[in-house]
Amino acid sequence: xxxxxxxxxxxxxxxxxxxxxxxxxxxxxxxxxxxxxxxxxxxxxxxxxxxxxxxxxxxxxxxxxxxxxxxxxxxxxxxxxxxxxxxxxxxxxxxxxxxxxxxxxxxxxxxxxxxxxxxxxxxxxxxxxxxxxxxxxxxxxxxxxxxxxxxxxxxxxxxxxxxxxxxxxxxxxxxxxxxxxxxxxxxxxxxxxxxxxxxxxxxxxxxxxxxxxxxxxxxxxxxxxxxxxxx
Numbered sequence: 001x002x003x004x005x006x007x008x009x010x011x012x013x014x015x016x017x018x019x020x021x022x023x024x025x026x027x028x029x030x031x032x033x034x035x036x037x038x039x040x041x042x043x044x045x046x047x048x049x050x051x052x053x054x055x056x057x058x059x060x061x062x063x064x065x066x067x068x069x070x071x072x073x074x075x076x077x078x079x080x081x082x083x084x085x086x087x088x089x090x091x092x093x094x095x096x097x098x099x100x101x102x103x104x105x106x107x108x109x110x111x112x113x114x115x116x117x118x119x120x121x122x123x124x125x126x127x128x129x130x131x132x133x134x135x136x137x138x139x140x141x142x143x144x145x146x147x148x149x150x151x152x153x154x155x156x157x158x159x160x161x162x163x164x165x166x167x168x169x170x171x172x173x174x175x176x177x178x179x180x181x182x183x184x185x186x187x188x189x190x191x192x193x194x195x196x197x198x199x200x201x202x203x204x205x206x207x208x209x210x211x212x213x214x215x216x217x218x219x220x221x222x223x224x225x226x227x228x229x230x231x
Contacts (some may be wrong), residue, residue, distance in 0.1 A: 003028055014124070014154050014172050035062050037198050045122050047151050049195050051177050058110065061085075061099020063180050063197050068095035069216060076210050077115065077173070079191050081108065082217035084183045086173070086191060096204070098197045101181040103189035109162075109171045115209040116163035120201055121149035127170065130188060135160030151177055157195040158202040162211060173211075174198060 032054065039052035039062075054062065061084070068089050070078040078087040078095075081102055087095040102108060125146030127135045140147040147153050156175020163169060173191040175198035181187070182194060191213075193201065 003195075007207040014174055014187055014192070020206065032059070032062075035059075037205055038063050039194065042199065043078045043197065045157060045199075047149065047157070049157060049199075050149075052194055056184060057099070057179060057194070060109055063096065063098050063200060065090075065094055068093050070095065070212075072212060073210075076212065077205065078216070079173075079211070079213040080216040081110065081213060082215040084185075086193065086201070088201065096201075098193055098201065099182045101176065101178070101183065102185045103187050103190035104185050107187075109169055109189055110213045110215075111164060112212050113162045113164035113169060115160045115173070115205060115207060115211055116168070116175060116206070117207050118158065118160050120202070122153075122155045122159045122174075123147060123149055124153050124155045156193075156198060158198045160198075160202070160205065173201070 035054040038053040039057075041051040042049040066085065066087075068077070070080075070087050070089060072078055072089050074089050074091045076089045078089065079085075079100065079102075080087065084100055084102060086098045086100045089095045123146040124140065125142050126134070126140055128141075131137050131141055138144075149155075154174075154176065155172065156177065159172045159174040161168065162171045162173065171189050171191070173193065175195040176187075176192040177195065178192070179194050181192060
């Protein structure tokens with residue numbers, strides 16, 4: 001199992017465009033003590049995570065417990081591509097909601113799968129087709145051992161590996177240092193999260209968790225409401 005997992009890790013195709021192309025001008029929001037705690041620095045990580053300037057991330061994309069709009073069974077991950085949200089469903093009609101960044105048109109993956117396994121601070125190796133599009137990534141090819149983990153690694157602090165019908169889809173739910181890309185479609189297909197959020201999700205989600213990637217806007221509208229967090 002470990003061998004097959006390591007092999008699959010080398011295939012992850014998540015990356016972004018040039019950072020200068022995607023970093024927008026953002027307007028700071030009011031101070032929020034709860035958000036300040038959620039997105040504080042994490043000095044105890046293998047690679048200490050800096051604090052996120054949460055005031056520059058729209059509040060709707062902050063981690064929060066909401067009424068579950070997905071209709072899925074508790075213990076399911078749902079990526080809403082229309083809203084740029086990820087939900088982890090709980091009993092009682094609740095869900096933890098996170099803001100996410102998604103793939104550009106033509107690279108997005110959708111459907112049902114499972115989180116086959118998870119990794120802390122993973123290595124990243126672009127597949128050959130990605131290197132063909134972006135030759136500058138050749139230095140991280142499989143023959144070079146990939147990019148080591150760290151704050152600049154495209155997979156961030158954690159990665160959850162999506163399989164479908166027993167096969168690696170090459171798509172991941174993963175962290176990213178590019179907090180400004182949350183709520184946008186800029187990556188090569190993967191589901192990108194603020195590093196503090198993916199650390200939180202990693203601890204909630206076991207291996208074999210079902211995942212659905214879909215556009216919830218095609219379903220009857222449900223108004224999100226913030227609710228109390230479960231124990």
